[in-house]
Amino acid sequence: MDDRSWMYRRLMDGRLRPEYITGVRRFINFAFSIDKNISGGKIRCPCVRCKNQKFLKEDDVCKHLLTKGFIPCYENWTVHGEPYVTEPILAGPSSIGMSHVMNDVCLENPYRNLVIDAMGVGDAFYNDNMSSPMVAGEIPNPEATKFFNLLKAAEEPLWDGCTKQSKLSACVQLLNMKSTFNLTQNAFNNFIDFTKSCMPNDENLVSNFYDAKKFMRPLGLGYEKFDVCPNYCMLYYGADAMKTNCDFCGSSRYKPRNPTSKGSNKAEKQLRYFPLTPRLQRLFMSPYHAKDMTWHHYHKSDNGVMVHPSDGEAWKEFNRVHFSFASDPRNIRLGLCTDGFCPFDMSSNTYSCWPVIVTVYNLPPWKCMTRPFMFLTMLIPGPKNPGKKLDVFLRPLIDELKNLWSVGVETYDV
Structure with missing residues (x-):
């Protein structure tokens, strides 16, 4: 399989790279050479907006790919008739081995x-x-x-x-x-x-x-639910899991209900938590992604240009302080971010919902900030902004990260 790293190196100094333009034309010629890809003179567009869901004409596909780029992780053109291969296609010819083609x-x-x-x-x-x-x-x-x-x-x-x-x-x-x-x-x-x-x-x-x-x-598509104080004072989690009233404001954990009604109590507010460890383990189960989990250690920047957090002084200082951790490039570096948004029309209903996202910085820059590798770990409920009480909700994630740091989890690495 040829080198397709050009697919995610679209721009250079704000301009389209010549090899990217040539590659796009090669992709379109390949896609239109297979009859089953064509429907009414159109093919599926693999740009980041259409995501292989829309059928477009040749000129429109070319325009989308040149202006928006390819959907992440589509070096193997399986949707357009190419056999599935298990070997990575991102790196140059030196790292390309024999492909195992599915029947x-x-x-x-x-x-x-x-x-x-x-x-x-x-x-x-x-x-x-x-x-x-x-x-x-x-x-x-x-x-x-x-x-x-x-x-x-x-x-x-x-x-x-x-x-x-x-x-x-x-x-x-x-x-x-x-x-x-x-x-x-x-x-x-x-x-x-x-x-x-x-x-x-x-x-x-x-x-x-x-x-x-x-x-x-x-x-690994499940999630955990934790009851929360309606005033965001505490999380009914761990040693506090069996409590029925908040230790700080005294509010009831559950909504009031008719004593004669059947069924279990319903919490005033709940946090949805998506465990992080299984998703990190899946990265090492994939022959396609496992190799890239050590990219941060082996890559070399050109002329001192910073292209990844691993090129920064903060990263290098961390390696000096935690030498044992840094000695194994497979150990995972994570970034955490959160921001609030209103899922409804602002003019009709003010509601602040806060997703907490973890990114994997081991991966190369054309992967680590793309949607498949931005892991949603929790969804903090509204309608109010948690403000300074954000740390109350982060407790399950912090405990999981502390366990990964101090104990670790046995993981199968292909």
């Missing part, structure tokens, strides 16, 4: 591609004839094994001889229907029971809603 059946399986896109793991790291991944050097740890089993489920037929659905595709579509049509858990379970009664005895369909959630858990 046509895999390319036509969108649910297998869904897992691969979410986790970044290629076909070379899985043997279709065995239940465990075949990786030279080391057996994956239990967390990695769970993911590879999910990848296998993308090709496991729903029953022996079924060609239209796999175990994974059926589970994903059922969960999507539950969300789309707002089905209750009982309705979902009854629907599963009826569906299983219409299928052969060797079916592989999940048994109920609980099993469906457990089956999809290896993708």
Whole structure:
């Protein structure tokens, strides 16, 4: 596979690089050379705005790519008919090895591609004839094994001889229907029971809603909920998890309800927390991203030009102070940022919602500040600005970061 680092080196001194213009033309010629890409004289546009969702004419695709650039992480043009490869394509020819190409059946399986896109793991790291991944050097740890089993489920037929659905595709579509049509858990379970009664005895369909959630858990898409004092005084977390009133203002943790009504108490306010560790581990499970996790250590800046935080004096001083940490380039450097925004129309409803985002500075500059690598870790509820009490909400994240710093987590590195 040729070097495609040009795709994310669009400008130089505010002008388009000649190699980028040539590359765009080469991409368009390739895309239009495959008949199945063309619909009404148009192809999918892979720019950062269209994201391969819109079909545009040749001139419009060219204009978008020249003015906006390619969607992140699209060096392998799979949507435009190119076979999937597991080796990185970003670096120059010296780092390009033999490509492992997926067969046509895999390319036509969108649910297998869904897992691969979410986790970044290629076909070379899985043997279709065995239940465990075949990786030279080391057996994956239990967390990695769970993911590879999910990848296998993308090709496991729903029953022996079924060609239209796999175990994974059926589970994903059922969960999507539950969300789309707002089905209750009982309705979902009854629907599963009826569906299983219409299928052969060797079916592989999940048994109920609980099993469906457990089956999809290896993708790491879940989150945790923590109750919060309505005045932002404290988080009902850790040692305070069982308390019912705020230690500072005395406010009740729960909304008032009729004593005769059934059901559990509802919290006045809740924080949604998205664990960071599993997402960092997935970066090392990917042969495509794992190599870039050491980019900050091996890259060399030209003529003293600062192109990455690792070129700065603060980074170098940190390396001198924490020499043991800096000695392994795989150790992760993170940046944290937050800002409030109103998700509604400001003229009709004032509401301040605060996302907290963590970025991975190990990655090269054309990756580390792009959407796939900006990890949303928590969503601080409104309607008021948390102000100086922002640290109350950050407690779960700080505890997780402290554990990663002082203890660490065993991670499978491909």
